[in-house]
Amino acid sequence: MTSMNTAHLPPGPAPMPVVGNALQFRRDPLSFVRGVQRAYGDIATIHMGAFPLILCSRPEHVRSILVENARNFTNREFAANLRRTLGDGLLTTDGDFHRQQRRLVQPAFHKKRVESYAGIMLQHTHALLETWRPSAEIDILGAMQALTMRIVAKALFDVDVQREAPELGQAFTDVIENPVGLPFSLRGLPIDLPFTPYHKHMAGLRTLDAYVFGLIARRRAEGRDVGDIVSMLLRAQEEGASMTDQQVRDQTMTLFAAGHETTANALTWTFYLLSEHPDVREKLLAELVDVLAGRDPTADDLPNLPYLDAVVTESMRVFPPAWTQGRYAQGEFELEGYRFPAGTTVMVSQWVIHHLPDIWGDPAIFRPERWSETHGRKIPQGAYFPFGAGPRICIGMPFAQMEARLLLATILQRFSPQLVPGWPVVPRPRVTLRPKYGIRMSLEPTRLPALARR
Numbered sequence: 001m002t003s004m005n006t007a008h009l010p011p012g013p014a015p016m017p018v019v020g021n022a023l024q025f026r027r028d029p030l031s032f033v034r035g036v037q038r039a040y041g042d043i044a045t046i047h048m049g050a051f052p053l054i055l056c057s058r059p060e061h062v063r064s065i066l067v068e069n070a071r072n073f074t075n076r077e078f079a080a081n082l083r084r085t086l087g088d089g090l091l092t093t094d095g096d097f098h099r100q101q102r103r104l105v106q107p108a109f110h111k112k113r114v115e116s117y118a119g120i121m122l123q124h125t126h127a128l129l130e131t132w133r134p135s136a137e138i139d140i141l142g143a144m145q146a147l148t149m150r151i152v153a154k155a156l157f158d159v160d161v162q163r164e165a166p167e168l169g170q171a172f173t174d175v176i177e178n179p180v181g182l183p184f185s186l187r188g189l190p191i192d193l194p195f196t197p198y199h200k201h202m203a204g205l206r207t208l209d210a211y212v213f214g215l216i217a218r219r220r221a222e223g224r225d226v227g228d229i230v231s232m233l234l235r236a237q238e239e240g241a242s243m244t245d246q247q248v249r250d251q252t253m254t255l256f257a258a259g260h261e262t263t264a265n266a267l268t269w270t271f272y273l274l275s276e277h278p279d280v281r282e283k284l285l286a287e288l289v290d291v292l293a294g295r296d297p298t299a300d301d302l303p304n305l306p307y308l309d310a311v312v313t314e315s316m317r318v319f320p321p322a323w324t325q326g327r328y329a330q331g332e333f334e335l336e337g338y339r340f341p342a343g344t345t346v347m348v349s350q351w352v353i354h355h356l357p358d359i360w361g362d363p364a365i366f367r368p369e370r371w372s373e374t375h376g377r378k379i380p381q382g383a384y385f386p387f388g389a390g391p392r393i394c395i396g397m398p399f400a401q402m403e404a405r406l407l408l409a410t411i412l413q414r415f416s417p418q419l420v421p422g423w424p425v426v427p428r429p430r431v432t433l434r435p436k437y438g439i440r441m442s443l444e445p446t447r448l449p450a451l452a453r454r
């Protein structure tokens with residue numbers, strides 16, 4: 001990073017010597033970034049050690065950084081930590097390499113292809129429902145993680161991870177919950193003793209690597225194209241796309257991780273919100289009964305379920321599974337009358353912008369009605385960006401959008417999970433926004449006389 005004349009930076013909280021605001025940020029990132037926006041306004045400076053990080057909190061900043069000037073703002077620096085786990089996959093690379101890889105993977109996410117995954121999504125959801133018993137208490141986050149992992153593995157890699165799901169789920173959790181190499185953090189120091197965060201991170205990574213490399217080796221040994229992404233990547237490798245085995249591993253690991261963790265969080269938060277808002281749940285159930293009458297939803301039903309759409313959309317506003325995005329400016333740029341040099345780092349946070357009072361009015365309230373035909377259109381572009389925006393917008397968005405809606409419609413017609421009284425629900429920002437203690441819910445059977453059972 002280049003050094004910067006800090007005299008002309010936007011205002012922000014006073015930095016402490018050496019660490020700047022890094023300790024405050026690390027202690028409670030969610031309250032901190034919202035607090036900074038409230039205190040200092042649209043554009044503010046946070047000091048991460050000696051380096052300023054510019055918190056940009058207007059929808060037009062999102063458009064400028066992620067869309068209009070996307071080429072100037074790379075994800076380098078920010079992706080460094082994720083790269084230890086995911087290697088050089090789609091999430092963690094930039095420039096020509098990223099564009100080439102994105103083109104390579106894109107066919108797996110075309111509309112028709114995504115719709116063809118609906119059967120897999122329903123099949124595995126039913127398999128889970130078969131194991132649920134009325135009034136049983138479960139950790140809904142764990143259940144959703146296992147389910148979305150099984151779905152993405154089958155849809156994209158043509159494998160069933162039912163047996164491995166608990167071990168792989170724990171490995172992903174250990175990797176995410178124990179980040180290594182963060183500046184100003186003692187937790188990630190490379191001390192490899194049992195029970196140190198570093199040890200847990202590395203052990204998790206070894207488990208994931210063993211699985212993914214094993215999968216690649218199996219596909220190669222089979223020597224046949226089963227139409228999945230691993231076959232596609234191996235074919236590209238054979239056709240001279242200069243992909244190493246490590247790169248095939250990195251893309252596979254990226255899609256595996258990105259393809260289940262965020263969706264599981266979105267579903268978990270939605271079940272929690274529905275449990276806290278029985279009026280919304282009743283209205284949603286009425287729509288489901290009206291349109292589906294107890295049968296399974298299909299991709300074609302989704303346009304006829306506008307309230308389901310509004311519920312999922314609003315849930316990802318209140319609890320955005322990706323809560324912030326960082327970028328690194330390759331060249332100088334101007335914003336809000338400030339001139340920033342190359343090397344400046346900027347942050348746009350869904351957690352902040354999805355809750356700006358001047359845009360949302362009552363941001364703390366979960367109110368799907370705000371997304372109705374008439375109201376939804378008034379929301380400015382850039383104010384809502386759970387999947388990011390611009391050339392790096394989530395490639396899995398159509399997959400996740402369909403999956404979240406199909407799973408909710410299927411599950412809710414059978415069970416209405418209810419928060420166990422007194423369970424502490426605390427959002428915890430890691431790479432994704434997870435509930436810190438999971439969310440314990442009791443599986444109340446959905447009771448609607450008019451609902452035709454399957």
Ligand code: HEM
Nearest residue numbers: 090091258259262263266321322387388392394395396400
């Ligand atoms: C509710 C679910 C999801 C949310 C909220 C979400 C969110 C995001 C966001 C915000 C980004 C942009 C990151 C950035 O610009 O730095 C992203 C990128 C990405 N997502 Fe998702 N995602 C979800 C589901 C999925 C699924 C299901 C898949 C795959 C099956 C997936 C694969 C990816 C990949 C590969 C990228 C990197 C794209 C690129 O940089 O070209 N995501 N996601």
